[in-house]
Amino acid sequence: MKLSFLGAADCVTGSRHLLDLGDQKLLLDCGMFQGYKQLRERNWAGLGVAAASIDAVLLSHAHLDHSGYIPALQGQGFKGQIFSTGATRDLCEVLLLDSAHLQEEDARRANRQGTSKHAKALPLYTVNDTKKALAHFVGLPRDGRLKLGQAEIRFTPVGHLLGACAISVKAGGKTLVYSGDVGRHNDLLMPAPQRLEEADILLIESTYGNRLHPAEDVQARLAQILRNTFKRGGSVLLPSFAVGRAQALLLVLQRLREAGELAQDVPIYLDSPMALQATELTIKHKRLLRISASDAAGLCDGVRLVTKGADSLKLAATLASARGRPSIVISASGMATGGRVLNYIETLAPQARHHIAFPGFQVGGSRGAKMVDGAREIKLHGKYVAVNAEISHLEGFSGHADADGLMAWLRGFKKAPSQVFVVHGEPAASDALRSRIQDELGWAVRVPQHGETATL
Secondary structure, X not given: OEEEEEEOOOOOOOOEEXXXXXXXXXXXXXXXXXXXXXXXXXXXXXXXXXXXXXXXXXXXXXXXXXXXOHHHHHHOOOOOEEEEOHHHHHHHHHHHHHHHHHHHHHHHHHHHHOOOOOOOOOOOOOHHHHHHHHOOEEEOOOOOEEEEOOEEEEEEEOOOOOOOEEEEEEEOOEEEEEOOOOOOOOOOOOOOOOOOOOOOEEEEEOOOOOOOOOOOXXXXXXXXXXXXXXXXOOOEEEEOOOOOXXXXXXXXXXXXXXXXXXXXXXXXXXXXHHHHHHHHHHHHOHHHOOOOHHHHHOOOOOOEEOOOHHHHHHHHHHHHOOOOOOXXXXXXXXXXXXXXXXXXXXXXXXXXXXXXXXXXXXXXXXXXXXXXXXXXXXXXXXXXXXXXXXXXEOHHHOOOOOHHHHHHHHOOOOOOOOEEEEEOOOHHHHHHHHHHHHHHHOOOEEOOOOOOXXXX
């Protein structure tokens, strides 16, 4: 049994772990690299192994840093199946098609404006590539168990996102457990992560491996931001991940209205076709949520939906004008890496009366991370835009377990794994979690290097 770390080994993105069982190769996640340019360039460097040699992909959940490379893998000759929960497959259809569409759009814009460093800008993959890849998805039995060759596979819910699971692979008398992304015990939408009891080899994510979530009431914090911003005549922009985060924001805004802390006549705009689709899927899979069916069904009550690109541009210009009425806008993407949210940042960021609040993790190198870190200007569409608006980071909306949450999940194992690998974290976060696992649990643990292969 060999394990190759083809992504998310020295960073918090591009999750790809290849398990070689001798007679078959299983890829745990197939994520896209995001953030810093040197990481994004890895998407163009290939997987590191022949795509055709991979028998199957086991997908923990739908976020692009875990699923976003699947169409590229298919384009390189992958002919196997992709196993995931039904909710993950539904969300991947939305996320991957949107990713392909944005890439095609960006390539066309670069070619039209002559801003590409290449003779012709090309997308990493196309919508057509993505449709072909989606045909490879296979849903799981209701109990989350299947057998592939001699390997026994089990998917165990870990909160974080609709359909998200840890993956266990039992083969040759050994069990490898991959955590995927572990959710919070008190998440707004998702139930607490289920624990596992046995693992010989364990891969644990470390997104928040060196941090604790602030002990704050996110509903009260958002209410304060809204009050202060509206008082000075500004609007609040919430750059949001379309899947999971947008629905959590809608839930809190509905609760603020019910509590009388948000006036009924304050416009709430949802400007993200993908977020609307994800909200519909959230309602479809409401049995997976911790909230009631009625709360799920009411997420978009009284919310104004912006569906056309032209209307998005018009609204962004109106809110920035003197006649703009204080409003709330939820728009993707959550780290301001692309999408319609850039329309609003371009018009609202230069004005001090507005507030841009990022409700979730910001990967290093993204525009969101730069703004949260205090950047006074950012580059949009080839030009620099001043950042004078108030900027906040609402970490309380994060869907990730923090360092204490990860340690609590690890303590669910009945005995020490023979080896723990800390993955999917910035170097400081991964090393901090490694140190805690070693010191507090006494387990054999290390942080692998990108491209490393370990014999288990």
